[in-house]
Amino acid sequence: MKNKYIHIYRDIVEKIRNKTIKPQSTLPSEHELMEVYETSRETIRKALNVLAQNGFIQKVQGKGSIVLDSDKIDFPVSGLVTFKELAKNMGQTYRTIVQFLDVTHPSDELMSKLDLEPSDEVWRVFRIREIDDEKVILDKDFIKRDYVETLTREVCENSIYEYIENELGMLISFAKKEIIVEEPSEEDREHLDLEGFSNIVVVKNFVYLEDASLFQYTESRHRPDKFRFVDFARRMK
Amino acid sequence: MKNKYIHIYRDIVEKIRNKTIKPQSTLPSEHELMEVYETSRETIRKALNVLAQNGFIQKVQGKGSIVLDSDKIDFPVSGLVTFKELAKNMGQTYRTIVQFLDVTHPSDELMSKLDLEPSDEVWRVFRIREIDDEKVILDKDFIKRDYVETLTREVCENSIYEYIENELGMLISFAKKEIIVEEPSEEDREHLDLEGFSNIVVVKNFVYLEDASLFQYTESRHRPDKFRFVDFARRMK
DNA sequence: ATTATAAGCTTGTATATACAAGCGGGTCAA
DNA sequence: TTGACCCGCTTGTATATACAAGCTTATAAT
DSSP states (O other), X not given: OTTHHHHHHHHHHHHHHTTSSOTTSBXXXXXXXXXXXXXXXXXXXXXXXXXHHTTSEEEETTTEEEEOOTXXXXXXXXXSOOHHHHHHHHOSOEEEEEEEEEEEOOOHXXXXXXXXXXXXXXXXXXXXXXXXXXXXXXXEEEEETTTXXXXXXXXXXXXXXXXXXXXXXXXXXXXXXXXXXXXXXXXXXXXXXXXXXXXXXXXXXXXXXXXXXXEEEEEEEEOXXXXXXXXXXXXXX | OTTHHHHHHHHHHHHHHTTSSOTTSBOOOHHHHHHHHTSOHHHHHHHHHHHHHTTSXXXXXXXXXXXXXXXXXXXXXXXXXXXXXXXXXXXXXXXXXXXXXXXXXXXXXXXXXXXXXXXXXXXXXXXXXXXXXXXXXXEEEEEETTTOSOOOHHHHHSOHHHIIIIISOOOEEEEEEEEEEEOOOHHHHHHSOOTTOOOEEEEEEEEEETTSOXXXXXXXXXXXXXXXXXXXXXXXX
């Protein structure tokens, strides 16, 4: 009986995605949805609020809930997304090359970023991402050792996130992102196919777990032509 | 008696901002907040949910609401932000130069972007943004004439958003953003102080009103060194 | 000492009710 | 025809209650 509203949310998302419910149309009223899902109005409203928050619908007082055009707001690239999901949308073939993987003590910069002591240990993972046989992204991951005991090359080649969530049972909850543009470093030039591009898009990512503990810092360095970021922003009333 | 929860939200935001409530501490329990604000638990929870959504707190079942470090998640640059707000944070002095302002019929590209007919009219506003006496941003705005009858140079030099919300009484509700990197166009080279930069960060912005109608498309073209985007993303459970 | 259990706190979910506020269509009067 | 008003729909807000589920601490049993 738990998570009824999330179930309703997912159900409606699915119907919007596969066009069972068409863009620009209005959803059934909250009263009608109550009967469809055999639940209370508050539960329906919780589901609708999540839909609105994520850009699927727009609620208008006195009228109803208008279904937005999800194609125009194509999400997958927004928010918390892994390379695997991103690559599927971007190109034909993709591959991850683990440059190296080790445990060290944090540099000064990292100590302030991850809030660490000099004695703490961190996993350091550098990965090169290929899309259509071009090396276009350099991912530098720093993960607190406290949270992750072991980490293998194989895991890094696949998806660290999947490992952490599925194998270790830890839940990623939120992240702070910062996007800036820099000149390519020596490292960038060495590992990426820059093809004359003289800028690098740097996505700095601070990842937090469900208990609000910061456990990972990631720097994702993109060749500019392979970078795209989509965001849906709702205004505070 | 209306909007009690928004009032509570703002009150707590203020307390977090001015450090009356310190980062990493936990908020009073929902029960205690009920008494402080003399309201019901559901109302408190609504306020707390908005706080969580906007990255001010993290709720942990069984424990409480942890106050996040807002300094590390400095918002103002995220979401729906106008140049005026942005410039205040970026530099010392800023200025807006209205390149031109007119009404035309839409190009094919614009027709598809703004969902228009060939007979429709659109305002076209091109503005150059100066920060510290350098021309670093080129803003190209396209606004549906249906929604805005008149638009003056003076308004454009100040803030179109303020004009629309305060003078015309229309409410901006949400926006879809897309960030990509391009080669500078002739136009970019002509109007901006590119200083050898060979890329331009393009922020495409589709702005919607409260009734879900699309009414503006903006293309904001930034010199890469003056671009920064901060985002807070929460994962769906 | 260690472990297991229970109690008491916390937040999470589901339900019901009441009234406010916005929209739209219909009615009726001028 | 036009405008004012009302009614029935919609969503928005506030309240109360009940129980579930997660965390911490204290207590009891081994």
